[in-house]
Amino acid sequence: MKKVTIGLIGYGVVGSGVVKLLNKRKNYIKGKYDTEVRIKTLCDRSVDKKDTALLATAVKTTDFNDILNDPEINVVVELIGGMNPAKKIVEEALKKGKHVITANKELIANKGQELFQLAQANRVHLYYESSVGAGIPIIKTLTEGILGNTFEGIFGIINGTCNFILSEMTEKNYTFNQALEDAQKNGYAESDPTLDINGMDSAHKLAILVNLAFGKFIAVKDIYVEGITHIAQDDIEHAKSLGHTIKLLAIAKKNNNAIEARVHPTLISKSHPLASINHIYNAFVIDANPLGNVILSGEGAGQMAAATGVVSDIINLSLNLETHLLPCNIYTEDKNISLNKIDDIQTKFYLRFTAMDKPGVLSKITGILGEHGIGINSLTQKEHSQVKTVPVIILTELTSEKSLRMALTEIHKLPVIKNKTVAIRMEKLS
Amino acid sequence: MKKVTIGLIGYGVVGSGVVKLLNKRKNYIKGKYDTEVRIKTLCDRSVDKKDTALLATAVKTTDFNDILNDPEINVVVELIGGMNPAKKIVEEALKKGKHVITANKELIANKGQELFQLAQANRVHLYYESSVGAGIPIIKTLTEGILGNTFEGIFGIINGTCNFILSEMTEKNYTFNQALEDAQKNGYAESDPTLDINGMDSAHKLAILVNLAFGKFIAVKDIYVEGITHIAQDDIEHAKSLGHTIKLLAIAKKNNNAIEARVHPTLISKSHPLASINHIYNAFVIDANPLGNVILSGEGAGQMAAATGVVSDIINLSLNLETHLLPCNIYTEDKNISLNKIDDIQTKFYLRFTAMDKPGVLSKITGILGEHGIGINSLTQKEHSQVKTVPVIILTELTSEKSLRMALTEIHKLPVIKNKTVAIRMEKLS
Numbered sequence: 001m002k003k004v005t006i007g008l009i010g011y012g013v014v015g016s017g018v019v020k021l022l023n024k025r026k027n028y029i030k031g032k033y034d035t036e037v038r039i040k041t042l043c044d045r046s047v048d049k050k051d052t053a054l055l056a057t058a059v060k061t062t063d064f065n066d067i068l069n070d071p072e073i074n075v076v077v078e079l080i081g082g083m084n085p086a087k088k089i090v091e092e093a094l095k096k097g098k099h100v101i102t103a104n105k106e107l108i109a110n111k112g113q114e115l116f117q118l119a120q121a122n123r124v125h126l127y128y129e130s131s132v133g134a135g136i137p138i139i140k141t142l143t144e145g146i147l148g149n150t151f152e153g154i155f156g157i158i159n160g161t162c163n164f165i166l167s168e169m170t171e172k173n174y175t176f177n178q179a180l181e182d183a184q185k186n187g188y189a190e191s192d193p194t195l196d197i198n199g200m201d202s203a204h205k206l207a208i209l210v211n212l213a214f215g216k217f218i219a220v221k222d223i224y225v226e227g228i229t230h231i232a233q234d235d236i237e238h239a240k241s242l243g244h245t246i247k248l249l250a251i252a253k254k255n256n257n258a259i260e261a262r263v264h265p266t267l268i269s270k271s272h273p274l275a276s277i278n279h280i281y282n283a284f285v286i287d288a289n290p291l292g293n294v295i296l297s298g299e300g301a302g303q304m305a306a307a308t309g310v311v312s313d314i315i316n317l318s319l320n321l322e323t324h325l326l327p328c329n330i331y332t333e334d335k336n337i338s339l340n341k342i343d344d345i346q347t348k349f350y351l352r353f354t355a356m357d358k359p360g361v362l363s364k365i366t367g368i369l370g371e372h373g374i375g376i377n378s379l380t381q382k383e384h385s386q387v388k389t390v391p392v393i394i395l396t397e398l399t400s401e402k403s404l405r406m407a408l409t410e411i412h413k414l415p416v417i418k419n420k421t422v423a424i425r426m427e428k429l430s
Numbered sequence: 431m432k433k434v435t436i437g438l439i440g441y442g443v444v445g446s447g448v449v450k451l452l453n454k455r456k457n458y459i460k461g462k463y464d465t466e467v468r469i470k471t472l473c474d475r476s477v478d479k480k481d482t483a484l485l486a487t488a489v490k491t492t493d494f495n496d497i498l499n500d501p502e503i504n505v506v507v508e509l510i511g512g513m514n515p516a517k518k519i520v521e522e523a524l525k526k527g528k529h530v531i532t533a534n535k536e537l538i539a540n541k542g543q544e545l546f547q548l549a550q551a552n553r554v555h556l557y558y559e560s561s562v563g564a565g566i567p568i569i570k571t572l573t574e575g576i577l578g579n580t581f582e583g584i585f586g587i588i589n590g591t592c593n594f595i596l597s598e599m600t601e602k603n604y605t606f607n608q609a610l611e612d613a614q615k616n617g618y619a620e621s622d623p624t625l626d627i628n629g630m631d632s633a634h635k636l637a638i639l640v641n642l643a644f645g646k647f648i649a650v651k652d653i654y655v656e657g658i659t660h661i662a663q664d665d666i667e668h669a670k671s672l673g674h675t676i677k678l679l680a681i682a683k684k685n686n687n688a689i690e691a692r693v694h695p696t697l698i699s700k701s702h703p704l705a706s707i708n709h710i711y712n713a714f715v716i717d718a719n720p721l722g723n724v725i726l727s728g729e730g731a732g733q734m735a736a737a738t739g740v741v742s743d744i745i746n747l748s749l750n751l752e753t754h755l756l757p758c759n760i761y762t763e764d765k766n767i768s769l770n771k772i773d774d775i776q777t778k779f780y781l782r783f784t785a786m787d788k789p790g791v792l793s794k795i796t797g798i799l800g801e802h803g804i805g806i807n808s809l810t811q812k813e814h815s816q817v818k819t820v821p822v823i824i825l826t827e828l829t830s831e832k833s834l835r836m837a838l839t840e841i842h843k844l845p846v847i848k849n850k851t852v853a854i855r856m857e858k859l860s
Binding site: 021022025029031032033135136137140141144145146147148149215271273276277283288290291292293294295296297298299304305307308311312314315316319320322323324325327330332 | 451452455459461462463565566567570571574575576577578579645701703706707713718720721722723724725726727728729734735737738741742744745746749750752753754755757760762
């Protein structure tokens with residue numbers, strides 16, 4: 001009988017989900033995997049106030065050193081999130097020869113490089129399946145599922161909160177604020193939803209995926225990030241009438257030694273499989289060579305989804321206690337690969353101008369776009385009877401961020417242009 | 431440096447794809463995984479006639495014993511398919527302490543039970559990722575990706591040939607024969623396509639999935655199987671006008687200790703994600719508790735897709751040479767679980783009757799259905815000016831196979847009914 005003796009640090013939503021799931025499946029795990037999983041010690045800064053009925057026999061503490069210094073504990077499960085003190089805990093645990101399981105995307109995105117090396121040097125494992133896509137096994141798929149291929153791209157819907165909000169705006173005609181409130185009511189958004197809706201959560205996850213797919217650690221701050229707070233109901237409607245839907249996508253591509261990595265709202269065709277991924281569902285498209293596109297989708301948020309990823313890690317660890325090197329801990333970095341700047345990346349754009357309903361307006365707008373070399377794919381001027389401004393929707397051809405910004409700056413100086421112009425990228429997904 | 435020294439048996443489409451892919455990625459595998467992969471010996475019954483330029487330094491033989499008896503070879507890759515002599519080869523290899531990688535679905539479906547035990551007893555591994563879904567890592571996802579969950583269902587499109595044919599019938603209005611010919615022309619169907627189009631290929635794969643998901647080996651012959659040869663262009667059209675599309679689905683569900691396993695053409699709603707899986711793409715929906723539905727999709731056929739699965743197995747094996755037990759080789763069987771007979775399973779049906787265009791026909795048909803307790807959800811009688819028969823389309827409520835067969839037998843005795851009635855199941859997928 002193998003023994004996995006756990007020190008659990010963090011007893012919030014995910015931590016208590018892990019305890020619930022382990023408790024339910026204890027006998028099954030023992031029978032099938034010949035493994036006894038026991039949570040010996042629980043550390044949480046407000047452990048006194050929490051319902052720990054399922055951990056009646058566990059030691060309770062507020063000091064993580066009680067776990068780090070216990071030689072009987074061979075696995076530390078870190079579920080507190082954030083950089084401090086999580087980084088210190090994980091480092092210390094690895095140095096002390098303990099395996100670590102974490103769901104901490106910020107930590108892996110920023111410090112994966114060092115931590116993987118530390119795990120290797122100490123001949124222990126660092127598992128982090130739940131850091132991206134919760135229980136959807138995207139880490140395992142990239143590191144063990146599809147091997148011998150090169151990855152040319154990975155993109156998808158990787159934040160459940162944003163996808164829920166955009167889905168509600170699309171299906172129920174909610175405003176952004178109504179949809180956000182609904183997400184909070186359903187437990188799909190935190191009371192402070194900033195990191196989700198500003199795209200930073202997706203950026204952290206994308207940094208991890210870029211490393212695994214392309215063998216390149218990139219700084220999260222170097223990823224171009226745009227959130228969804230500026231998406232208006234109007235844009236959702238216009239996108240619909242153009243046969244598109246708006247999704248917050250994380251996109252990474254590799255061309256020879258140049259990679260691009262960006263997170264932004266994106267108009268995609270309604271016929272693309274990603275268009276039907278709604279609510280809290282996430283979906284990852286892996287563009288592998290020679291395998292082609294592989295899609296993996298499922299619930300990417302919620303207590304039991306995240307708990308599933310952690311429990312998968314625990315069981316896999318029990319099967320790999322004697323393994324020398326974990327595929328998701330292999331540290332390779334190709335120094336020749338560099339990250340492209342957003343200024344150099346060409347995409348198509350959906351533009352919504354708010355213009356005075358006067359003759360000559362369209363020719364002024366299109367004239368300036370033309371001067372900056374921006375081709376126009378289609379133009380729609382919507383009727384609007386009640387006010388003196390009309391929305392003008394333009395879909396551009398491929399253009400650089402830089403040209404677009406310059407053109408928009410110039411167009412904004414026109415006295416006929418009211419309000420800020422909305423620019424949302426369009427992506428033709430393979 | 432780890433050494434994987436391979437004896438490759440079978441140099442057809444998949445075998446030569448594996449050699450191509452390994453050759454391309456040799457240095458990458460060496461650098462990243464610290465593994466030297468070498469094909470020492472190639473065995474193929476017509477090895478003389480094949481292009482083995484990429485295997486210039488390998489021993490060529492027509493006798494698989496040259497591989498089995500070579501102590502330097504630690505991995506046997508079996509890619510000949512079928513039961514004989516594949517079964518003997520795999521058994522002998524395992525007994526001799528060699529790891530085995532196979533893409534042989536027939537072998538694993540029928541003899542997995544014994545082979546997994548044999549692998550365990552000899553402390554070696556048996557990998558078979560390509561046996562289901564080619565390079566799509568469905569085996570890995572079920573055995574390592576989503577753990578600590580119970581599986582309540584697994585269903586999907588698991589035969590690329592049939593999906594290609596049905597897609598062509600739907601998109602190009604091809605007849606079955608035209609679509610089959612096109613599939614053969616594109617290399618997506620064998621010159622003898624019987625095992626694909628009669629559903630047996632899907633049944634073998636489903637047997638493997640049922641074992642992995644539910645812990646129960648079922649005999650392939652006990653799976654209810656219906657192929658796609660009876661699907662007419664008319665049915666494709668009627669399904670379309672009802673907001674549905676026809677797919678060959680493999681479906682397994684578990685309710686307490688009863689499982690059902692069946693393969694048949696199925697009308698599914700156009701809005702379900704599976705409806706947009708077309709051509710040679712496969713898709714698997716795993717209904718996990720508590721994780722919910724996870725979808726995995728990708729190219730399920732073709733040389734490089736299958737080769738990817740085999741190469742993934744080779745690399746994973748190199749990382750697990752010292753592991754005691756492979757999750758996909760864990761042999762557990764729950765004796766309490768039993769397989770339901772198709773007679774006991776309730777589904778809805780799409781029925782197409784060919785009836786004389788006479789008064790009273792509808793009441794006769796619906797009357798007999800009613801006598802057998804079969805509720806009617808909708809009824810459409812299509813106009814048809816040129817001949818004296820009209821198609822009558824009925825969508826039923828849930829009914830058992832048995833009641834339906836009895837009702838149809840009776841309806842066929844009506845003199846107003848011409849031709850055989852078409853009955854296709856409808857499934858409301860979660």
